[in-house]
Amino acid sequence: xxxxxxxAYVDGELDAGERAAFEAALAGDPQxxxxxxxQRALRRRVADAFTPDLDEPVPERLLAAARGQAxxxxxxxxARTREQRERRDVxxxxxxxxxxxxxxxxxxxxxxxxxxxxxxxxxxxDVAEPVAGLASGPNGAxxxxxxxxxxxxTQLASGQPGDAAxxxxxxxxxxxxxxxxxxxxxxxxxxxxxACREGGQWQVQLVTPAGHDDAAAGYRAAGAALxxxxxxxxxxxIAGTPLDAAAEADAARRGWQN
Amino acid sequence: xTGSPDSIRDEVIALLPRLRxxxxxxxxxxxxxxxxxxxxxERALTHAAQWRSGTRVDSWLFRIMKxxxxxxxxxxxxxxxxxAPEEVGENVGVSMTxxxxxxxxxxxxMSRLSEEQxxxxxxxxxxxxxxxxxxxxxxxPIGTLTSRLARGREALxxxxxxxx
Numbered sequence: 349x350x351x352x353x354x355x356a357y358v359d360g361e362l363d364a365g366e367r368a369a370f371e372a373a374l375a376g377d378p379q380x381x382x383x384x385x386x387q388r389a390l391r392r393r394v395a396d397a398f399t400p401d402l403d404e405p406v407p408e409r410l411l412a413a414a415r416g417q418a419x420x421x422x423x424x425x426x427a428r429t430r431e432q433r434e435r436r437d438v439x440x441x442x443x444x445x446x447x448x449x450x451x452x453x454x455x456x457x458x459x460x461x462x463x464x465x466x467x468x469x470x471x472x473x474d475v476a477e478p479v480a481g482l483a484s485g486p487n488g489a490x491x492x493x494x495x496x497x498x499x500x501x502t503q504l505a506s507g508q509p510g511d512a513a514x515x516x517x518x519x520x521x522x523x524x525x526x527x528x529x530x531x532x533x534x535x536x537x538x539x540x541x542x543a544c545r546e547g548g549q550w551q552v553q554l555v556t557p558a559g560h561d562d563a564a565a566g567y568r569a570a571g572a573a574l575x576x577x578x579x580x581x582x583x584x585x586i587a588g589t590p591l592d593a594a595a596e597a598d599a600a601r602r603g604w605q606n
Numbered sequence: 607x608t609g610s611p612d613s614i615r616d617e618v619i620a621l622l623p624r625l626r627x628x629x630x631x632x633x634x635x636x637x638x639x640x641x642x643x644x645x646x647x648e649r650a651l652t653h654a655a656q657w658r659s660g661t662r663v664d665s666w667l668f669r670i671m672k673x674x675x676x677x678x679x680x681x682x683x684x685x686x687x688x689x690a691p692e693e694v695g696e697n698v699g700v701s702m703t704x705x706x707x708x709x710x711x712x713x714x715x716m717s718r719l720s721e722e723q724x725x726x727x728x729x730x731x732x733x734x735x736x737x738x739x740x741x742x743x744x745x746x747p748i749g750t751l752t753s754r755l756a757r758g759r760e761a762l763x764x765x766x767x768x769x770x
Contacts, residue, residue: 352752355759359730361737390763394731397705397712401627407640410626413647414619557637576635579710 354380358387492543492550500529500543500550504600506593519596523587527604530582532558542581545604554581614654617663618647624733628668631728632675634717642679646671661742665735668743672725715765723758726751731759 356362357370374381492500499514508515517530517540528544538558543550556577591599599606625646629639649670650657657666716724729740730751741751 352756355752355756356737359737386763386767387759390759390766391731393708393766394712394716394727394762395734397709398627398631398732400705400709401630402623404623404626406622406626410622410640410643410647411619413644414615414622414651416615416651576713583710583714 354384354387358384358391490552490555492552496531496533496543497550500531500545501604502600504593504596518582518590519599520582520586520590521588521606522585524585525606527599527606528553528582528585530578540575540578542578542585544585553585554578614657614663615651618650618667621664621667622647624664625667625671628728628733629671631716631724631732632671632721633679634713638679642671642675645674645679649674662739664733665729665739665743668729668733668735669745672744711766712762715762718765719758719761723754723761726754727758727762730755 353370357367362370374384491497496514499512499516503512503514503516505516505519514531514533517532519527519529522528522544526544526546528542529550530540530542532538532540539555540558541555542553544553545551554577556575558575622643625643626639629642629646630636633639633642646667650667653670657663716727719727725744726740729735729743730737733740735743737748737751741748744751746754
């Protein structure tokens with residue numbers, strides 16, 4: 349029995365006669381029956397996993413595009429959409445140095461490269477401390493400072509004030525040893541990131557745009573809405589499972605030393 | 607289906623949630639996904655005359671998006687940067703509910719498929735298109751579709767099988 353046959357059966361591609369013949373063959377072939385069961389379960393599992401996406405509210409810009417309201421009868425190219433978004437965002441960013449950041453391009457750059465680029469910008473920039481909470485460390489790595497560092501050291505995931513400037517997400521032990529914590533900050537723009545406690549500092553592993561406000565609201569409710577780059581960064585590092593509330597509080601008491 | 611611009615528009619609006627879901631499977635980045643949907647929708651409406659009455663609007667839009675992705679969006683996507691390949695069977699335990707954990711495992715497994723396999727799996731298993739429509743959307747023969755589908759499934763089964 350070749351692949352195509354069981355697959356067509358599982359995918360509902362056989363007509364009534366073919367189906368009956370296949371089912372007759374299935375009855376006498378436990379191995380094939382097992383395969384069909386597995387593949388049916390796989391199909392259902394994969395489909396179910398992505399079904400919740402359909403319930404998410406559609407952004408206004410996409411509705412406008414579908415109504416033909418965006419840029420009438422003109423093809424909008426991606427770069428321009430992005431420029432517009434950046435222009436729109438500029439007003440909300442207080443510092444000139446920040447304006448030059450192109451987060452969208454950086455969102456998925458490997459952490460080491462990103463840290464290098466950021467550190468370079470900070471050192472060469474005309475603003476001493478361009479972003480509250482981020483600064484380049486002695487070896488060129490990016491470390492958390494100020495409110496971000498304070499939140500990472502002291503804030504527990506449960507019982508954070510709703511308007512906290514920095515919200516801490518999950519905490520875990522990395523395979524390489526140190527404690528790591530994910531965070532979302534609102535200023536200078538919505539950023540999500542991951543920092544690990546090494547050498548008495550919070551070393552920032554990655555920062556990435558946290559997305560629109562609706563996505564951010566969803567983030568609090570649903571882990572699936574975390575930026576993909578952040579999820580991957582966590583996934584690459586995590587040993588075992590995230591700390592539960594008790595383990596998190598315990599680690600905080602010990603100053604995140606293990 | 608009449609094929610008038612208005613009726614296409616209504617159908618496109620109704621399809622937006624599915625277009626976003628498909629775009630996320632392609633781009634694996636939520637922002638890129640919405641950019642791709644916007645581009646696809648604008649192109650579709652600009653070229654509404656090219657839609658053949660009696661064919662499915664969804665697979666037509668999937669095809670436009672697939673082409674937009676390959677021709678231009680992919681190269682400047684946030685995903686263009688290369689990540690180290692993830693390890694198989696690694697412990698996933700990031701989110702709260704079992705469903706979210708499973709979603710993560712599935713996204714991760716999907717990320718290990720080739721792009722061709724992922725598109726085939728996305729259209730048939732997630733979007734539920736018949737082979738014929740999926741093959742048209744990808745502009746490949748049905749035999750090519752089914753062989754990509756079989757290989758993609760085999761890989762998914764290996765990565766996910768037994769986990770549940």
